[in-house]
Amino acid sequence: MSPLTSLPQKPWIWAWIGAILMWLIIMSVSGIVAGGQVMSAAASFGTFFVIVAIGQMFVITLGPGNVDLSIPACITLSATLAMKFMNGDPNLLLPGFLISLSVGLVIGTLNFLLILLLRIPPIIATLSASFLYQSTAIWSNRGLRVKPPEVLGDFAVSKILGVPILTIVVLILSVAMAFTLHRTRFGLSVLAVGQNQKAAKLAGIRVERVRFLTYLMYAVLAAICGFFLAGFSGGAALNMGEQYLLMSIAVVVIGGTSVAGGDANLTGLWGASLFIFLLVSMLNTLGLSAGYRLIVTGAIIVGIIAISGRKSAI
Amino acid sequence: MTRLLSPNLLRTLLPGLSLAALLLAIFYLQPRTMSYFGLNLLLNLAVPIALATIAQMFILCVNDLDLSLGAFISLTACITATWLNTTPLLGVLALLACIVAYGALGALIHLRNLPSIVVTLGMSFVWTGIAVLVLPTPGGAAPGWIRTLMTLKPALVPFPIIALVVIGLVVHVGLMRSAAGVVLRGAGGNAKSVARAGWSLLRVKVTMFSLAGLFGVLSGMALVGLTTSADANIALRYTLLSIAGGILGGGEFVGGRVSPIGAVIGAITLALAGSFLSFLRLNPDWQIGAQGAILILVLALRLLISAREVRR
């Protein structure tokens, strides 16, 4: 990376240290073989966290108040509509994917229009709108699990040399996004808006255009995530997006992106995704009940935010 | 422009007018609701929602947002349906601990200058986790006295109406009229100025979060009083309802401009919206969506009123 964008400290390093620590604990409890299996699973599940987290990272980087809460609804709606349309027919794969994409485009546009026209904080706008998306998904889904075409399911779980294809695809996407963030006009505009929105406007950056593109990009990424997630987990279900709301935010924050805005990195997203998945696996391995797993997960997330918080506030 | 239609007045009246319109529509669709028992049924569930909305309002007042309120109320409901019923002393202590935990959360957010959204999202896991431990499977029972209180049948005026009026007035007097309330609201409007006058912002934040915790506990207790049992997910949707109620009631997102009476009215509107939609025989799939639509509609109306104010 160029000296221009190099960070004085590397906030993402902690996510990776945490991930490795979790993995070591798992291996010490259940052996090396199990450790390998867990890592492979982590790579698969982590992929979906990362797709969504990339989008949320761009949104959060826009500065305080920018968080998109409509993401679970977007994932569910995209998956539901696409799966219903394809109805298991492999020939409709491409149009199905296009439907997912358009769901993302429509939701991203609607979200931004609400933010812009109603002049309300993005949290409230995306929250209100998510009710509508969720209802649409419920209405179209009717509580059934709509199966994906077999090809999609196979693709979503297939591996090359033991590495899931999707993981490779998302790795490439991550590199492209890192390039976008640090080397292009759009990325630098996002970082500038996040540091000081007023200064960004007065420096000639089209703030609203940048925000629009960011929210649009996030919705599209979430829609794509929904499409493949449905393939991966055997169909679209109404609650499939639920855990992605907190996870997307947690992964971004633990990954070292500043919640105050203007400072982001993608390396940490992978570390944090693996960390969270491995943390949950470790708690499982240790035989903790659901209640304790939730408490520990939540406490660790809050703890990390509390420790890293002061730095970003200055 | 005539005084009658001044934007400020319109904005103040908006929550009340929306509620009146909704009530009239319900009476028109279902005249039987216009009775003591009808109103009792209609407004019962508004009580815990109103308490939750007031809790959220305290948080909104200091420019924060609580995304864990639903999980927290579920937890307090679980404690109410178990410990408070079987071993009241333990139950009371546990509920007090919940309030203290909320105050501590406020202190953490203030001292470390953290975004409340992220912290409360994380805490929602913790609350749900504890709730699952307290009450692993749906069940429990409401303590008799709460049950009795929530099903009171006073003469003439149904209990929910009395309860809602009392909640609104008590909080109004405490927050809007008292000398201490002024400092709490002032901190939302201009924290720097309040600090310069020698007040501790930490104490303000802790007070507001503790009050939110207190009303969260009351909401959970009221809810169990109505449903007679609990589960760990019983009130998850209260997070969204409380935010929506606060907004419907005319609260602003920043700047300490809140209204307890408006918040109660907003909560009633939301509770009634559900009944209204079922009277309309609307497909239940669209219930949630309709709430979102109402929210967006009210926000749009408010914007129109403000736009008029600017033009004047």
Place this chain on the structure above:
Amino acid sequence: MRGVEKSFGAARALTGVDFDAARGCCVGLVGHNGAGKSTLMNVLAGVVSPDQGEILINGALLDATYDPARAAEQGVRVVFQELSLCPNLTVAENLRIFHPSIKGIGWRKTARQVILAELDRIFPGHGISPDAEVGTLSIARRQMVEIARAFSNVNSRIELVILDEPTSSLDQNSAAQLVAFVRGFVAKGGTVILISHLLGEILDATDQIVVMKDGATAAVDATRHFDRPRLVREMGDVLAENNAFGGRKSTRRDGPALVSGPEENDQYLQLYPGEIIGFAGLSGHGQTDMLVRIFEASQGARGKITATEKAVFVAGDRQTDGVFPLWSITQNIFVGSLTRLTKGLSLDFGQAEEEAQDWQKRLSVRTPDMANNILSLSGGNQQKALFARALGADARIVLMDDPMRGVDVGTKQEVYEILTQEAANGRALIWYTTETDELKHCDRVYVFREGRIVAELSGEMLSEENILSHSFEKDTA
């Protein structure tokens, strides 16, 4: 106050200041923006704790626990430059925030009476209701409330009142009322420290004047030993003597106006290539808003102002409007030219660094490395980076929002020259400034009052007296 020092990052705001205010005395504190006046007063009020030095009140040394609450106990009151009322509370409720002793049943009535009595005492005929929400009041009325609140007394000591630019948004009549009140207050044994840009006001109202320059006191003397030229000289304006209004040779070029509007004003603004025009008037009377509107018009916003070319903005309030605090100096410069520097998919960082080096030489930005964080620079050098950002962009219109705040004299001279050059090269500059002397570098000056342009001055008419007289409302009496 003895030997007070304070630094913010690399910027030394105060460099060992001694300051005295005697009982029954009104002390005037003058100096350019960024000379350290406000920081010094913040130290005295306990808002900012000094790195070095000591504060004594009535001969008693204050320790490290000195804070706003202790200051209030000692009878120190402050009217801050930026308004510090809670906009969501009523006038009476704001008084309650200020006086912890107003409480208990009936507190509201007490608060109403106290603030109303105080307003009547200082600003007879103010027309402010104690139950009005502060957010709905005009800026002038908010300022009156703030001043009245500082002088109000509820079972508390009131020894020293600091007024930081109290008249900046008051009309002439209210300002005169305030000066009269201050004289009366001082005559009864109170102490007032008055900070103001209006030298006439300082000369009228004070007994003693302290002049500050670059974070230190430049002169202390009784007011009767000062006159306007001496004040100006002490503040460090060498220019004032060898440069007069109308001294600038215009480089205006023929051609259509680059900016014109707004249509609703009686006075119409026009900007031609090669011109430097000035915005004058009391601070906060709509000059910055106008600059922002012109900037938005240049980006294609439809409105009552038209701009035919691209514009760049040089912020004066660096922290809120200018600097990107997480970025290097280089990044802070090239952020203004993102489009121009985009080559293919990516930005040309090599080019950006080269240009930054050029600017470092041309503006003599004092730093070992342009890759250092922008906040490592002193205020004046940060401002140079902002000038580099604006001048490096390919825009013909340059909008400057009082850009010399806190900039030292040497830097100012360098920047003045560059601006003259840029105008000669055909750029058009609009320069809002609170320093009247800087208007001498302008071809024409528009004077602002209450959000509108009230006068256009050029040629013979361009003088300090005319600018001042148009800045204030004409007395109808």
